[in-house]
Amino acid sequence: xxxxxxxxxxxxxxxxxxxxxxxxxxxxxxxxxxxxxxxxxxxxxxxxxxxxxxxxxxxxxxxxxxxxxxxxxxxxxxxxxxxxxxxxxxxxxxxxxxxxxxxxxxxxxxxxxxxxxxxxxxxxxxxxxxxxxxxxxxxxxxxxxxxxxxxxxxxxxxxxxxxxxxxxxxxxxxxxxxxxxxxxxxxxxxxxxxxxxxxxxxxxxxxxxxxxxxxxxxxxxxxxxxxxxxxxxxxxxxxxxxxxxxxxxxxxxxxxxxxxxxxxxxxxxxxxxxxxxxxxxxxxxxxxxxxxxxxxxxxxxxxxxxxxxxxxxxxxxxxxxxxxxxxxxxxxxxxxxxxxxxxxxxxxxxxxxxxxxxxxxxxxxxxxxxxxxxxxxxxxxxxxxxxxxxxxxxxxxxxxxxxxxxxxxxxxxxxxxxxxxxxxxxxxxxxxxxxxxxxxxxxxxxxxxxxxxx
Numbered sequence: 001x002x003x004x005x006x007x008x009x010x011x012x013x014x015x016x017x018x019x020x021x022x023x024x025x026x027x028x029x030x031x032x033x034x035x036x037x038x039x040x041x042x043x044x045x046x047x048x049x050x051x052x053x054x055x056x057x058x059x060x061x062x063x064x065x066x067x068x069x070x071x072x073x074x075x076x077x078x079x080x081x082x083x084x085x086x087x088x089x090x091x092x093x094x095x096x097x098x099x100x101x102x103x104x105x106x107x108x109x110x111x112x113x114x115x116x117x118x119x120x121x122x123x124x125x126x127x128x129x130x131x132x133x134x135x136x137x138x139x140x141x142x143x144x145x146x147x148x149x150x151x152x153x154x155x156x157x158x159x160x161x162x163x164x165x166x167x168x169x170x171x172x173x174x175x176x177x178x179x180x181x182x183x184x185x186x187x188x189x190x191x192x193x194x195x196x197x198x199x200x201x202x203x204x205x206x207x208x209x210x211x212x213x214x215x216x217x218x219x220x221x222x223x224x225x226x227x228x229x230x231x232x233x234x235x236x237x238x239x240x241x242x243x244x245x246x247x248x249x250x251x252x253x254x255x256x257x258x259x260x261x262x263x264x265x266x267x268x269x270x271x272x273x274x275x276x277x278x279x280x281x282x283x284x285x286x287x288x289x290x291x292x293x294x295x296x297x298x299x300x301x302x303x304x305x306x307x308x309x310x311x312x313x314x315x316x317x318x319x320x321x322x323x324x325x326x327x328x329x330x331x332x333x334x335x336x337x338x339x340x341x342x343x344x345x346x347x348x349x350x351x352x353x354x355x356x357x358x359x360x361x362x363x364x365x366x367x368x369x370x371x372x373x374x375x376x377x378x379x380x381x382x383x384x385x386x387x388x389x390x391x392x393x394x395x396x397x398x399x400x401x402x403x404x405x406x407x408x409x410x411x412x413x414x415x416x417x418x419x420x421x422x423x424x425x426x427x428x429x430x431x432x433x434x435x436x437x438x439x440x441x442x443x444x445x446x447x448x449x450x451x452x453x454x
Contacts, residue, residue, distance in 0.1 A: 002345035002384075007317035010152075020152060021315040027148070028309040030258025031359065038254070048247050049363040052300035055205075055238055056290060062205040062238050063281065069208030070279055073270040080282045083113035089280050090115060090197070090230060091122055097228045097276070099124070099194035105212065105219035106130040107199030108146060108303060109232050109282060112325040115197075127189040129218040131182055138165045144319030146305040146326060147256045152318050186218070196222035198268075200233030200279075201302070202248060206241045209269035210279060213252060213262040220266050228276045231268065235281050236290075236299040248302060251361035255304040289337045294372045298333045300362040307356035307366055313349050322346060329356040333369045336377070344382040347373035408444050415440035 011017045035041050055062055067077045080086035086109075094102060102119075104110065104126060116126050116137070128137045132149035136142065138161050143149030150158070159173040168181045198219045202211040210231050212219045223229045239245060253259040271277035289295055308314045308328030319327035324335040324343060329350060335343035347370045350356075356366040377383060383391070397403050415423060415437065424432040443451075 001323070003317070003321055003323075003349045004345065006323060007321040007349075010318035010321055011316060016152075016154075017316055017318075019154070020318060023151065024309045024315045027257060028306075028359070031255055031306060031309065032258075034254040034258040034260065038250070041251075041254075044247055044251055045361055045363050048251055048302075048361060049300060051239060051244050051247065052362055053297075055240055056236070056296060056299055059235065059238065059290065062240060063235060066203055066205040066208055066238060067281075069206070071208070073208050075208065075270060075277045075279055078278060078280045080280055080284070082284050083282075086113045086232065086280055086282045086284070087115055087118045090232070091119060091124070093228065093230055093278055094119070094124055094195050097195055099228070101125040101127070101189075101193060102195040102197055103127050103129050103189055103193035103218075103222040103226065104133075104197040105199065105214060105222055106133050106149070107197065107232055108143075108325060109199055109234050110197065111143060112284065113232075113282070115232075127186070127193070129186055129189065129216075129222055130214070131179070131216060134182060134186065135161060138162075142320065142325070144327065145308060146303050146328075148305070152320065190218075190221050190225050193222060193226050195228045195230060196226035197230045197232060198223060200231050200237050201252070202239055202245060203233055203237045203279075204240075204242050204245065205238055207269060209242075209267050211245065212266050212268065213249070213264065214266070215257075215259075215263045217264050220264055223266075223268065224272075227274075229268065229271065229278070231277070231279045233279065233281055235283055235286050236301075252302055252304055255306040255359065255361040285338050289334070292337070295333060295337065295369055297364050298330065298366075298369060300364050301330050301334075302362060304361055306359040306361065310355045310359050312351060312353070312355075317349065322349070329366045329370065330364070333366060333373065336373050340377065340380060341382060344377050345384075347371075347377060405444070405446065412440040412442075412444070 038044070070077050078089045080089055100123065102124065106128070110116070116128075119126050128134045130149070133143060135150045135153065135158055136144075144152040155173045155175055155178070158178055159168065159171065162168040162178055162181055163170050163172065166181050166185050168178065172178065198212050200210045201213045203209075204211065210233065212231075214220070239248065249261055249265055253262045268277065286299060289299055303326075305328070307330050308319070311329050314328040322328065322331050322335070324331045324346065326334055332343075332346035332349055335346050350367065350370050352367050352371060354367045357364065357368070360366060397407055423429065423437060426433055
């Protein structure tokens with residue numbers, strides 16, 4: 001299914017669509033307030049972008065430096081070319097530890113690799129410990145947002161889910177009561193978890209340490225209670241020095257939720273005595289994206305979700321309509337790199353308004369890359385047949401001034417006399433589902449200009 005087809009199911013519930021839109025815009029406003037309080041914010045954005053550009057230009061060197069320093073700290077480093085290899089490595093580590101259960105903090109990389117279903121299929125019990133992630137896991141849904149994985153759900157939905165799975169009273173929708181129920185439920189899972197998996201927000205080449213940012217402290221609790229810690233990271237998460245980290249931590253939370261900083265910013269450099277720490281570094285298409293000059297900047301992404309919170313298409317169509325781990329504008333850039341045919345509709349899920357680029361904390365030219373993907377999709381013959389035919393007809397008209405002028409005149413006259421029910425029939429004019437056509441002008445700009453010159 002294409003993005004418009006999946007989005008149709010979401011927008012059919014007008015009340016939920018409006019609520020989703022307003023909620024995310026509220027988060028965007030919080031981001032703006034946090035940004036305006038930092039006079040040097042634009043300089044921080046440029047510095048972060050430059051650091052990332054430098055790192056990507058020497059990614060092979062920094063990866064090797066990171067591996068050396070991590071190994072010197074007593075950490076075992078693994079390399080995975082794709083999602084399948086990542087999953088096999090993680091399963092082998094779990095089995096080697098003799099474990100049958102694990103606790104996992106939020107990790108978009110493991111979602112990208114579909115680790116959870118793979119482990120469950122192989123007899124491993126997986127518990128997501130981030131509250132939002134746990135909610136969608138219980139519902140057997142994918143996250144719909146990078147930072148706010150359950151943002152598509154209302155408190156009534158959560159109450160129903162917890163009643164079904166955690167035994168809370170039917171009809172309970174008080175957030176405090178629901179959070180307490182989740183806390184008690186998850187605490188038990190932490191205590192019996194034999195292996196802890198975390199994502200990685202930043203990896204420091206200079207020290208071989210990884211940094212995990214959370215607001216709930218679940219990553220810290222899981223790692224400190226389990227005997228084995230497995231950190232899964234995309235290879236683009238590197239930064240050169242610890243001194244660079246402060247630039248990104250000042251940008252990340254402000255861009256994501258409007259906070260000055262995440263509640264917990266935890267550094268994991270070496271395993272505690274008698275324990276193990278493993279880092280799995282994953283490619284899964286990243287080197288291919290690195291080799292595309294037009295799209296290399298997308299690897300600067302720090303997964304803050306700011307582009308989603310501001311995007312008028314994402315806010316009104318929901319994250320699940322993208323059918324990709326990373327939804328929204330940045331996901332529409334990353335997804336065709338993984339599977340161009342499957343995700344060919346996503347670069348068109350944008351108005352190209354540029355708001356995503358304006359809020360990106362590392363200055364990724366998102367809207368320009370979306371436009372470039374549209375060109376490549378056309379060149380690769382992945383446009384729908386109707387769009388191909390429409391573009392051919394339009395190009396023929398635009399290439400012939402006489403036909404263009406005649407078409408404009410016919411359209412102006414037709415809009416004045418045809419009934420509204422015909423011009424706005426959804427079967428004939430899907431554009432008019434949520435829009436009103438403007439009143440047709442009496443004359444074209446060309447005719448007006450010719451009259452003015454005379």
